[in-house]
Amino acid sequence: MSSRVAELEIRDLHVRVEGKPIIRGLDLKLYPGEVHALMGPNGSGKTTLALALMGHPRYEIQRGEVLFAGENLLALRPDERARRGLFLSFQYPAEVPGVSVANFLRSAVNARRQFLGEGDISLRDFQALLKEKLALLGMEQGVLRRSVNEGFSGGEKKRHEILQMILLRPRLAILDETDSGLDIDALRVVADGVNSLRSPRFTVLLITHYQRILRYLKPDYVHVMMDGRIVRSGDAHLAAQLEEKGYDWLREELARYSAGSEGENA
Amino acid sequence: MITRTTLSLPDLDWEDVERISRARGEPAWVLGLRQKAFRLYQESPAPSRTAETIPLDLPGAPGERDARLKGAVLPPGSYLVDLPAAVRTLPDLVRPYLFHSALHLDEASAEGGRELAVQAFLWNEGLFVYLPAGARASRPLATLVRVPAGAGRLRPLLRHLLVVLEPGAELELIEERRGNGRTGGEEATVVSTSWEVVLKEGARLRLGLIQDLPPHAHAFGLGRVKLEKDASFELFLAEVGGASSTLYFGADLVGTGAEARTAGLFVGHGSQRFQLDLENVHQGEHTMSNLLLRGVLGDRATAIVRGLGRIRSGAREATSNQRTDTLLLSPEARADTIPSLKIDEDDVHAGHGAAVGQIDEEALFYLMTRGLARPVATRLLVEGFLEALLTKSPSGRVEKRLRHLIWRKIEQIGGKSSDAKDE
Numbered sequence: 001m002s003s004r005v006a007e008l009e010i011r012d013l014h015v016r017v018e019g020k021p022i023i024r025g026l027d028l029k030l031y032p033g034e035v036h037a038l039m040g041p042n043g044s045g046k047t048t049l050a051l052a053l054m055g056h057p058r059y060e061i062q063r064g065e066v067l068f069a070g071e072n073l074l075a076l077r078p079d080e081r082a083r084r085g086l087f088l089s090f091q092y093p094a095e096v097p098g099v100s101v102a103n104f105l106r107s108a109v110n111a112r113r114q115f116l117g118e119g120d121i122s123l124r125d126f127q128a129l130l131k132e133k134l135a136l137l138g139m140e141q142g143v144l145r146r147s148v149n150e151g152f153s154g155g156e157k158k159r160h161e162i163l164q165m166i167l168l169r170p171r172l173a174i175l176d177e178t179d180s181g182l183d184i185d186a187l188r189v190v191a192d193g194v195n196s197l198r199s200p201r202f203t204v205l206l207i208t209h210y211q212r213i214l215r216y217l218k219p220d221y222v223h224v225m226m227d228g229r230i231v232r233s234g235d236a237h238l239a240a241q242l243e244e245k246g247y248d249w250l251r252e253e254l255a256r257y258s259a260g261s262e263g264e265n266a
Numbered sequence: 267m268i269t270r271t272t273l274s275l276p277d278l279d280w281e282d283v284e285r286i287s288r289a290r291g292e293p294a295w296v297l298g299l300r301q302k303a304f305r306l307y308q309e310s311p312a313p314s315r316t317a318e319t320i321p322l323d324l325p326g327a328p329g330e331r332d333a334r335l336k337g338a339v340l341p342p343g344s345y346l347v348d349l350p351a352a353v354r355t356l357p358d359l360v361r362p363y364l365f366h367s368a369l370h371l372d373e374a375s376a377e378g379g380r381e382l383a384v385q386a387f388l389w390n391e392g393l394f395v396y397l398p399a400g401a402r403a404s405r406p407l408a409t410l411v412r413v414p415a416g417a418g419r420l421r422p423l424l425r426h427l428l429v430v431l432e433p434g435a436e437l438e439l440i441e442e443r444r445g446n447g448r449t450g451g452e453e454a455t456v457v458s459t460s461w462e463v464v465l466k467e468g469a470r471l472r473l474g475l476i477q478d479l480p481p482h483a484h485a486f487g488l489g490r491v492k493l494e495k496d497a498s499f500e501l502f503l504a505e506v507g508g509a510s511s512t513l514y515f516g517a518d519l520v521g522t523g524a525e526a527r528t529a530g531l532f533v534g535h536g537s538q539r540f541q542l543d544l545e546n547v548h549q550g551e552h553t554m555s556n557l558l559l560r561g562v563l564g565d566r567a568t569a570i571v572r573g574l575g576r577i578r579s580g581a582r583e584a585t586s587n588q589r590t591d592t593l594l595l596s597p598e599a600r601a602d603t604i605p606s607l608k609i610d611e612d613d614v615h616a617g618h619g620a621a622v623g624q625i626d627e628e629a630l631f632y633l634m635t636r637g638l639a640r641p642v643a644t645r646l647l648v649e650g651f652l653e654a655l656l657t658k659s660p661s662g663r664v665e666k667r668l669r670h671l672i673w674r675k676i677e678q679i680g681g682k683s684s685d686a687k688d689e
Contacts, residue, residue, distance in 0.1 A: 054635050057627070082637040094632035098650025104636070107646065111637030147650070164636065 013064035024228035033200035040225035083115035085171035089161040096148035179213035191216030303386035326421035341401035349392035368490035378514035392426035397435035406438035422456040431469035445480035461489035465497035479507040495521030503530030516545035519553035534567030548581040557588035563599035564679030
């Protein structure tokens with residue numbers, strides 16, 4: 001492998017939630033510009049990984065290391081992670097009553113711009129930028145006056161997450177099932193949104209259950225997570241195999257392998 | 267246990283007040299009212315030992331008239347007169363109402379009765395506002411009350427506002443209580459205000475009361491509104507200042523179809539104490555009252571909020587609702603919210619609710635994952651929490667002013683020390 005600095009490097013990560021171990025020795029490396037898909041059955045720890053990387057206070061890191069562009073990610077508060085360019089598109093984004101989307105987006109954009117040394121965006125420029133990006137995602141202007149995520153449909157929430165991602169221009173985006181519950185048109189809009197950022201300086205970790213989004217967002221690597229670890233990595237063919245045969249096939253194969261290795265040890 | 271605040275008159279006796287009253291040339295009936303009030307004060311039960319009792323001095327001479335009122339324009343036949351002058355020049359209009367209509371000395375109840383007695387005994391300034399039948403004020407009346415500054419020890423301010431709207435009259439009145447612009451080193455002082463409002467048939471009043479007193483002031487407020495048939499009263503309260511603020515406000519919905527709506531917010535930091543007692547008494551049929559309060563408390567601030575909806579027998583098809591929500595920003599902040607309904611009539615619609623909660627951690631995390639530092643995210647959540655009330659402000663100007671006040675308050679919460687904890 002090259003001597004490039006990985007955009008994200010996770011080494012032997014162990015994460016507990018309310019005392020229960022969920023991530024149990026996970027290793028993963030993403031290089032700049034790559035798109036990685038992370039698949040796996042429900043309860044395998046995908047969302048836990050996403051929230052732990054973002055610094056959710058309920059997710060306790062027991063062991064391991066995470067480097068984000070060479071910097072110790074785990075030493076940073078969630079807002080510092082965000083300002084440095086880490087973005088999470090939530091599976092279930094929180095509602096923020098009374099805070100308008102416009103006010104929220106402007107605060108977030110200015111926080112990121114401040115880190116990038118760009119200074120606050122003018123109201124005029126911000127309005128123009130919003131207009132363009134809303135159109136790109138097929139969103140109404142009216143959304144700006146609504147409270148953040150309050151009363152949003154599933155699809156509106158996902159588009160809103162992608163809108164934030166586009167406005168914040170992160171280095172690394174973790175998309176946690178952003179494709180779930182979207183119809184085919186919405187899925188394409190979301191994928192177009194992500195693709196609009198594709199560059200050697202934009203890396204994606206895409207958590208998904210379905211192969212269909214991978215038709216629009218071509219992954220360089222596909223990983224399968226089970227019981228808190230990555231058990232198999234491959235390319236897009238792996239996703240196709242999973243779609244066709246389900247996870248049982250992989251589970252059986254792993255069981256055979258581990259039975260075999262136990263036999264060898266004995 | 268949350269500490270309550272009340273008043274006492276340790277060094278005052280009747281002769282002091284009589285002397286001042288005579289020096290001002292007050293009519294005998296005013297002196298009679300003061301005398302009656304003093305007797306009521308003496309008869310009032312001693313405050314509970316856990317309450318903080320603020321001793322009162324004699325008030326000073328009335329301050330300069332609020333400059334904002336000089337340019338006020340009211341419809342023909344209206345009066346806007348300083349109360350000390352009005353008792354002399356307009357006795358026929360003032361006497362039937364002063365401490366005799368909405369606020370009733372004869373009916374001083376246990377709750378707030380002591381404060382009412384002190385107020386009626388000692389009031390030294392105020393306003394009389396009168397609108398004749400059908401008169402509609404085209405612009406809001408805005409008045410500013412500033413903490414008086416004396417040489418050395420600060421004098422208390424005791425102010426009474428009497429508003430009488432004849433049938434069909436309409437008025438909007440906004441009163442803000444503030445510091446005198448000086449800061450630091452002041453001794454504790456008292457700003458006590460009472461509001462007595464009579465709304466005759468079909469009259470409408472919107473009243474905005476903004477309490478932004480400096481940290482050395484103890485605010486007392488006592489308000490009562492009497493609503494006749496189809497009268498409408500909208501009260502907007504903002505309580506942000508003072509060392510303590512004690513407010514009793516009640517509406518008597520006497521006439522059929524009368525409506526009283528209250529929206530209020532309170533924001534406390536440091537060791538501020540709020541005590542809000544709000545009452546709607548339904549006597550008339552088809553009367554409606556609604557009470558909506560939201561508060562935010564940081565540091566060691568406390569609040570006792572009591573909302574009472576009382577529906578008397580005969581108030582058929584009355585509707586009374588209330589809701590109080592309090593957000594606590596620190597483990598030492600305390601809120602005691604006590605909603606209650608007393609219903610003597612079967613045919614009514616009534617509901618109440620109260621909730622005390624903390625910042626939604628998931629929402630806070632969400633905002634932080636968008637790059638907002640914890641204090642910024644917290645401020646946004648607090649503003650969001652109060653947003654529903656801010657939009658009920660009596661005017662855009664008031665709303666803007668309140669947003670500014672709340673912004674300042676949220677900055678004060680936590681001070682330097684708790685910021686350091688977060689970083």
